[in-house]
Amino acid sequence: MQKTQKAGQATKMTKEMQQCLEACLTCHNMCEQAMTDCLQKGGGQAEMQVMRAIMDCSEMTRTCADMMMRRSPMMAEMCAMCARACDMCAEACMRMPEAPHLAECADSCRRCAEMCRAMAGAAA
Amino acid sequence: MQKTQKAGQATKMTKEMQQCLEACLTCHNMCEQAMTDCLQKGGGQAEMQVMRAIMDCSEMTRTCADMMMRRSPMMAEMCAMCARACDMCAEACMRMPEAPHLAECADSCRRCAEMCRAMAGAAA
Amino acid sequence: MQKTQKAGQATKMTKEMQQCLEACLTCHNMCEQAMTDCLQKGGGQAEMQVMRAIMDCSEMTRTCADMMMRRSPMMAEMCAMCARACDMCAEACMRMPEAPHLAECADSCRRCAEMCRAMAGAAA
Amino acid sequence: MQKTQKAGQATKMTKEMQQCLEACLTCHNMCEQAMTDCLQKGGGQAEMQVMRAIMDCSEMTRTCADMMMRRSPMMAEMCAMCARACDMCAEACMRMPEAPHLAECADSCRRCAEMCRAMAGAAA
Numbered sequence A, B, C, D: 001m002q003k004t005q006k007a008g009q010a011t012k013m014t015k016e017m018q019q020c021l022e023a024c025l026t027c028h029n030m031c032e033q034a035m036t037d038c039l040q041k042g043g044g045q046a047e048m049q050v051m052r053a054i055m056d057c058s059e060m061t062r063t064c065a066d067m068m069m070r071r072s073p074m075m076a077e078m079c080a081m082c083a084r085a086c087d088m089c090a091e092a093c094m095r096m097p098e099a100p101h102l103a104e105c106a107d108s109c110r111r112c113a114e115m116c117r118a119m120a121g122a123a124a
Helices: A015-041 A045-069 A075-093 A102-123 B015-041 B045-069 B075-093 B102-123 C015-041 C045-069 C075-093 C102-123 D015-041 D045-069 D075-093 D102-123
Strands: none
Touching (some): A015 A045, A015 A075, A015 A102, A015 B045, A015 D015, A015 D045, A045 A075, A045 A102, A045 B015, A045 C045, A075 A102, B015 B102, B015 C045, B045 B075, B045 B102, B045 C015, B045 C045, B075 D075, C015 C045, C015 C102, C045 C075, D015 D045, D015 D075, D015 D102, D045 D075, D045 D102, D075 D102
């Protein structure tokens, strides 16, 4: 299992990695905006649970993006976890699709989940 | 104003710095908990504005703590900004003191603001 | 005004959770300090790899602490991942135990890994 | 389904804000990559100081981007502080322009500083 790449040296990003990074940042941005919309609906148990899913997804996509940027050795594992956070957030957002940006947020979560899962597989 | 400390070397934390760091971490913790309580009240314009103040304070206290941990050259400036975020959060929390942890959160914000302002003055 | 535990309501932290949170914050603090020491040794491939392990551990402990503070549903999964980051960091730090804080950092990593693994098991 | 702007509702991003957000994310990405290069050069006092400037800039651009995403009331103040972090980082990176990505990083810092300063003025 020879490693030709020099340890620690910043490798060039593959196209897949670049796309995954962009999907994470887009999803993170959508989550931050969706929080505001969720807050406005807010109050009930349902909104609470959606809000929690968005908060986790927002933090996971941000952390995942950072780890890709610095080519962390834990990148694949983080991508897999990020994909799960995105799945849960997409599912939660679809429970209140009438709120302004939640359907949009769900879309970006699904795309990000797909990219992260591919990245997790490729990097593993 | 001679500097004997070698550039870049991790200086020992003063007692004041240690207390300020702890105040930031406590305040950050309280903010994260207060968010949940605020969400449960949630829905109206008032709750939205409190939530925004808590989110900012949570992020500022976390970032400020990190910068103290690594003795960032921007530490004093960050402490000053963090103190302002704490002031705003304390003021916002007191607008709904009936919510479970908001009065407690306001207390930790006030203490953190005080510590940060002292640190900002000392380090400047 | 009796309070029964409602979904989404901030649950009181168990003693184990409180200890795990503190271990994460201590470890995060040690990592931020260890980075400085590692930088001073720096330059070679070895230092690079230690630095990367510390950066990951620092980010994972910070994120894990935040997720505990807000009782995230992904907390158990994050604790498990955090434990692995701590393992890797402890192992990396022991490769250059002569650097000022790296042995200390390794100690706090080991303790944090243990706490996180217990929390991951308990919360799962 | 007419929407009038309500307090707290996510306002549409202006073109300037969108550009500033993108400049922050680009700069953050460059900083994360520059850290690796700086580490490889690493070891001396000079590298230490460059590394510290990059770490601060990386954190400030990330935090600033997040605050724009959620239209924080402290956005203008954060943009002003971020601009100063970018200035310092650009200046630090130019002290070792022979390292692979540091000149590039300085470029993205300068652009980000300019955008942030404009945003700080506009939002103030």
